[in-house]
Amino acid sequence: MVNPVLxxxxxxxxxxxxxxxxxxxxxxxxxxxxxxxxxNLVASLLLLTEVCENPIIVSIGGWQxxxxxxxxxxxxxxxxxxxxxxxxxxxxxxxxxYIKGDDTENYHTLSLLLLTGATGVVLTGDIFNLxxxxxxxxISSYALVAYLRDKAGVESAVKYLIQGAVGSxxxxxxxxLLYGLFGTLNMADIAAKIDSVSPISLFVPMVLLITGLGVxxxxxxxNAWLPDAHSSAPSSISAILSGIAIEVGLYAxxxxxxxxxxxxxxxxxxxxLGILTLLxxxxxxxxxxxxxxxxxxxxxGQIGLILFALSIAxxxxxxxxxxxxxxxxxxxxxxxxxxxxxxxxxxxLQITAFEGMGKKMPLTCLAFTIGAFSLVGLPPFIGFxxxxxxxxxxxxxxETVFAVLIGLALLGTIIEGAYFFRVxxxxxxxxxxxxxxxxxxxxxxxxxxxxxxxxxxxALIPIFVFVVLIVVFGIYPKLxxxxxxxxxxxxxxxxxxxxxxxx
Amino acid sequence: xxxxVSILVFLMLIGAVxxxxxxxxxxxxxxxxxxxxxxxxxxxxxxxxxxxxAEAAVGAALTAAIFIIAIRRTERxxx
Amino acid sequence: xxKIVSIxxxxxxxFGIIRALVEIPFGTLKTEVGRYYIEKxxxxxxxxxxxxxxxxxxxxxxxxxEIVVLFIAAIGLGAVLRTGREKKTRDVQPASLILFTxxxxxxxxxxxLGIYIFIHGHLTPGGGFQGGAIxxxxxxxxxxxxxxxxxxxxxxxxxxxxxxxVFLGIGLLGLVFGSxxxxxxxxxxxxxxxxSAGVIPIIYIAIGFKxxxxxxxxxxxxxxxx
Amino acid sequence: MSFLNSYIYYIGAFGLILIGLYIMLVKHNLIKxxxxxxxxxxxxxxxxISVGYITKGTAPIFSKPGIDSQQMxxxxxxxxxxxxxxxxxxxxxxxxxxxxxxxxxxxxxxLREIKEQRW
Numbered sequence: 001m002v003n004p005v006l007x008x009x010x011x012x013x014x015x016x017x018x019x020x021x022x023x024x025x026x027x028x029x030x031x032x033x034x035x036x037x038x039x040n041l042v043a044s045l046l047l048l049t050e051v052c053e054n055p056i057i058v059s060i061g062g063w064q065x066x067x068x069x070x071x072x073x074x075x076x077x078x079x080x081x082x083x084x085x086x087x088x089x090x091x092x093x094x095x096x097x098y099i100k101g102d103d104t105e106n107y108h109t110l111s112l113l114l115l116t117g118a119t120g121v122v123l124t125g126d127i128f129n130l131x132x133x134x135x136x137x138x139i140s141s142y143a144l145v146a147y148l149r150d151k152a153g154v155e156s157a158v159k160y161l162i163q164g165a166v167g168s169x170x171x172x173x174x175x176x177l178l179y180g181l182f183g184t185l186n187m188a189d190i191a192a193k194i195d196s197v198s199p200i201s202l203f204v205p206m207v208l209l210i211t212g213l214g215v216x217x218x219x220x221x222x223n224a225w226l227p228d229a230h231s232s233a234p235s236s237i238s239a240i241l242s243g244i245a246i247e248v249g250l251y252a253x254x255x256x257x258x259x260x261x262x263x264x265x266x267x268x269x270x271x272x273l274g275i276l277t278l279l280x281x282x283x284x285x286x287x288x289x290x291x292x293x294x295x296x297x298x299x300x301g302q303i304g305l306i307l308f309a310l311s312i313a314x315x316x317x318x319x320x321x322x323x324x325x326x327x328x329x330x331x332x333x334x335x336x337x338x339x340x341x342x343x344x345x346x347x348x349l350q351i352t353a354f355e356g357m358g359k360k361m362p363l364t365c366l367a368f369t370i371g372a373f374s375l376v377g378l379p380p381f382i383g384f385x386x387x388x389x390x391x392x393x394x395x396x397x398x399e400t401v402f403a404v405l406i407g408l409a410l411l412g413t414i415i416e417g418a419y420f421f422r423v424x425x426x427x428x429x430x431x432x433x434x435x436x437x438x439x440x441x442x443x444x445x446x447x448x449x450x451x452x453x454x455x456x457x458x459a460l461i462p463i464f465v466f467v468v469l470i471v472v473f474g475i476y477p478k479l480x481x482x483x484x485x486x487x488x489x490x491x492x493x494x495x496x497x498x499x500x501x502x503x
Numbered sequence: 504x505x506x507x508v509s510i511l512v513f514l515m516l517i518g519a520v521x522x523x524x525x526x527x528x529x530x531x532x533x534x535x536x537x538x539x540x541x542x543x544x545x546x547x548x549x550x551x552x553x554x555x556x557a558e559a560a561v562g563a564a565l566t567a568a569i570f571i572i573a574i575r576r577t578e579r580x581x582x
Numbered sequence: 583x584x585k586i587v588s589i590x591x592x593x594x595x596x597f598g599i600i601r602a603l604v605e606i607p608f609g610t611l612k613t614e615v616g617r618y619y620i621e622k623x624x625x626x627x628x629x630x631x632x633x634x635x636x637x638x639x640x641x642x643x644x645x646x647x648e649i650v651v652l653f654i655a656a657i658g659l660g661a662v663l664r665t666g667r668e669k670k671t672r673d674v675q676p677a678s679l680i681l682f683t684x685x686x687x688x689x690x691x692x693x694x695l696g697i698y699i700f701i702h703g704h705l706t707p708g709g710g711f712q713g714g715a716i717x718x719x720x721x722x723x724x725x726x727x728x729x730x731x732x733x734x735x736x737x738x739x740x741x742x743x744x745x746x747x748v749f750l751g752i753g754l755l756g757l758v759f760g761s762x763x764x765x766x767x768x769x770x771x772x773x774x775x776x777x778s779a780g781v782i783p784i785i786y787i788a789i790g791f792k793x794x795x796x797x798x799x800x801x802x803x804x805x806x807x808x
Numbered sequence: 809m810s811f812l813n814s815y816i817y818y819i820g821a822f823g824l825i826l827i828g829l830y831i832m833l834v835k836h837n838l839i840k841x842x843x844x845x846x847x848x849x850x851x852x853x854x855x856x857i858s859v860g861y862i863t864k865g866t867a868p869i870f871s872k873p874g875i876d877s878q879q880m881x882x883x884x885x886x887x888x889x890x891x892x893x894x895x896x897x898x899x900x901x902x903x904x905x906x907x908x909x910x911x912x913x914x915x916x917x918x919l920r921e922i923k924e925q926r927w
Contacts (some may be wrong), residue, residue: 005763009750012650016746019657019739060643062762063626067618069643106661113654120647128888132647135895139651139902143658146906154662154909155922158838161903165845166832168899172852172892173599173825179885180606180859183613197605204602505812512820519827519847528839535843538824542850545820546889549857550867550881552707553633554889556699558853560715561897565797566846568722572804573904574839577911581837582918588833592826599822608814609863616860616882623883624870632868632880636887648891655898659905707869711894774870793894800901804908 001050002043004058004073004123007081010043011036011116015109022105029105033092033112040085040119047078052486055500057125065125065501066186072125072501076322076487080122080251083326087243087333088115090462094337095236097458098344107147107234114140114240118248125501127175127260128185130252134171138164138216141245145233156228163215163225171212177205188501191260191494199265206263209256217249218303220277227284230296231349235340238292242299243333247325250303254310259494264313268401271311275405275412277304282412286419290349291339294419295332298375301416302328305409309390310491316396318488319481320389326480327374327382327473334371334466338364341455342427351423358428361454365427367463372420374470377413382470385477387413508548515541526581532570539563628770628779629704637709638782638789642764645785646749649792653746656796659803685727692720700790704779710786714793721798725805738795738802745792752781752788817858824851838910838917842903849896853889860885 014036021029050056055074059065092111099107117136124130142164146157179185181201182193194202215222226246230238257263257270281300288294306328309321341364346353358365374381377388394406454460473480490497518541521534539562546555611617619636627635637645700713756765771778824847831844860882866875868883907917914922 003757003763005753005757009754009763012646013747013750015650016653016743016750020743023736023739058763060763061639062756062760062765063640066615068640103661103664106657106664109657110654110661113650116650126643128641128891129644129647132644132651132891132895135651135899136647136654139895139899140654140658142902142906143654143661146658146662146909149662149664149909151913154906154913157662158903158906158910161899161906162832162841162845165899165903166829166848168895169825169828169845169848169852173855175888176852176856176859176885177602177606179856179888180612184615185884201602201605204598207598505816508816509812512816512823515820516823516827519824522843522847523827523831523835523840528837528843531840531843535846538847538850542824542854545817545854546857549817549861550865551633551857551860551886551889552867552869553631553709553712554853554857554886554893556708556712557715557890557893558850560712560719561893562846562850564719565715565722565801566897566900568719569801569804569901569904570839570843572801573908576804576908577839577917581835581840585834588830591833592830595829596822596826599825603818603822606859608818608858609861609865611862611882612859613882613884616884619883620868620877620880630870632870632883633886633890636883637890641884641887644887644891648894651895651898655902658902662902662905662909706871707867709890711890797897804901804905 001056002046004047004056004071004078005060007040007043007123008116008120010039011112011119015112015116018105018109018112026105029108030096030099033108034089034096036112037085037089037092037115041082041089044078044081044085047073048075048082048483051075051078052483055490057501066184066189069124069126069129070186070501071123072188072497073123074490074497074500075483076490077122079322079483079487080248081119083329084115084118084122084244084248087329088240090465091236091239091333091337094459094462097456098236098340099234107144110140110144110147111237111240114144115244118244121248122251125187126185127178127187127190130187131168131171131175134213134216134252135168137245137248138168141229141237141241144237145229147234147237148232150232152228152232156225156232160225160229163222167212167215167222169212170208174205174208174212177208181205186501187255187260188498191262192498192502194261202261206256206261206266210253213249213252213256215249216245217253218246218277218300219253219307220273220280220304223277223300226300227293227296230299231290231292235292235336235343238296239333239336242296242336243329246299246303247329250306250325254491258491259497262494267311267313271308271402271405274304274306274308274311275408277301277307278409278412279304282415286415288419289351291343291351291354291423292336292349294351294423295335295339298416299328299332301412302332302375305390305412308405308409309393312393312397312402313492314393314397315485315488315492316389316393318491319484320386320393322484322487323386323389323477323480326484327386327470330466330470330473331371331374331383334367334463334470335375337459337463337466338368338371341459342368345453351426354423354426355430363460364455364463367467368427369424370467370470372424374474376417376420379474380471381474382477384474508545511541511545515545528574528579528581529571532567532574536563536567539566624773627766627782628773629782630774631704631706634704634709634782634786635779638703638785639764639766642753642785645789646753649746649749649789652793652796653742656742656799659800663803681727685723689720689724692723693717696720696790696794700786701783702776703786704782705774705776710789711793713790715797717790717794718797718801722801725801735802738799741791741795742799745788745795748788749785749792752785756781817854817861821851821855821858824848824854836919838907838919839904841919842900842907845903846896846900849892853892853896856885856889856892
């Protein structure tokens, strides 16, 4: 058995070692994060086979819950840690070549710590510990958004930091209220005692927790920071932020709503909020000319869809939501990585500048197209079975509300299709010769390198792996649905969770 | 005792309001430091000496120092 | 407009919080977990300062996360402020003799005070963070008084990394010896003496050096860079 | 008097929280906003500590033998606040470094004038 603590301790150790390497052996730094994440991937895949029957509970320090912090490696948490390690590994391989400059050790340390924080959030079983790991995730992403130190990056990082800090404070007040009410911080213990308090007095802590976590999850009124932050970070970081950070935020929200509060009354509200987020995100994405902003708004839309699917709260709905989450993570990471080199080669973020790139770098553009098709939900890519599951689950509830909402969601998908096809049309079917484009003033990510065509091999490997995963899971969704089913079961059956932790 | 606490809380809130009102950022930072120091005293009165020490060392001394360094490198007055 | 909306929002927040606080009376006992720590803490961890035993033993994982947060802040700050060019020597305006001598005289005492505080973290109030912060304020004094002096970037990086690695290593040793991460595998000793409480003093010393060097590094970056 | 006795710390804590939030929502100067963030943090910490207080309690340290453990205040919120203080100062330091960078780019700290990124 692999101890789940190692999933957090090993990458932390690597992150602590990187500054030492920076002093004595600099060229080795960029290979450390892939190494750490490869370990995490193998270890969490090994765990995944074990935890599907019985969740593994490890206490830290050797005391019994609720008197210590404990990790809960259930199917849901380990599934997330597999996804985090997988995407993190591929993105960090991509970053070996993509991130250049003389202070790359900062980049590598921060991105590794971001992923460690995300892993901690999904594995921990203690609400304050969740707050601490959440802060690790958030603070390293503030710093990474500003990594390029340009105008746009610093400005977005400031906005992100201020909104995120208010969210964290609200979260901490919520945790304080919960501690005052129940006298414990263990999530299972709180969940077990939740019925002893009147629902009215639970309302305020719940709203505070959802608001605080919702800032990172980019639920509708709280997502003003996201398009700025995701579009001005380096593309590899955008991939992590879009593919992992907001999903982990959403995980925390649903963990709080489903497991701690067991709140079924708020679910319909969350479903509405999800659809609202979806429509706003897709409409804003439609009106964008900046490719990374478009992808960022599309992430908002997708998060809305996932939130909606999870709020259906039937086995099918939650499975579909988790499947959609997986498909969005893979597709969006792929899109950002591919877009990163397209931007690098054209030297512009404007979609109109991409004319004819389909001929210059066919592999990258093909990968971009596959990611876009998958996100829209076309077969045979992973987006198709996931969206199909959501639609089926929504209709299976036989409630008019959900039928209407899923109709709106499909409308959002059509909008999504429209703007992605616009990009693909520009890439492949317009402008034989890329005519010189005006530089976007806000853009100075890196000096464009128009000489060479295709992205370098180190960057193409992760892109290729993403494409393979998207196609394979799209053709054989059975490969993942079992795991997703048991993860959904963990989320829906809070009493099993409580029993497995408290014994 | 309760009067002392009330006066301290009152002063602390006044300090917070001053931090909001003052156009001179150095003044605002000093007001915020006053808030931190009084909070440290309140922590001590609430039987939390560890926290009082941390708040006095981190919240009052170091935070004020980094604020003042940052203000010196940017601008002093709020428009 | 923005003001009115904000004030409305704040009134809603205030209302909600007042509503919630009715259920949480001030000054009453609310918890069994805290009670358990008080009853069993000395016996189980060997530290007479229960807050320390909670911070470094029962909830040590939080503390690990917290020093990671500070580590991220130090690195992120360096990344944000970094200029890329060689640092120019500061326009050395020599401090007055009194200030100079005073700072040099005081600095070792502040250092010793900080170290004393984190070594005695399990006996008296204080611990790694407080001691680290005091050490960092000693460096602040050096910056004010002896302007030409700088802390060595290399030394502070090494202290940072080693502090983190020692903490993590003790955690992993706990996993090896006691099959729990951060298990207190050393003998407890007699309570209320310096050499007691197993791994707690070692962890606090690591935290102290790490926090001290990180906060000093943050100050150094803010003063010197860009 | 009993009102003051039972609520004065809560009043202080939530006063700070509300003033801090007010500064963050209304003010335009970035450094001012960060000052607000510091005040908000202090308020949250004060609230957490007051949750753990027991009337006529003593500090949770067995500094000499024979201390009544029944009257000790709850140590858990104190441990949480120690963590929260350090996290707070980390965020503050990062925010101030970003403010310095922002000032170098825009020559102003007024958030109304810094709007390159818009919908």
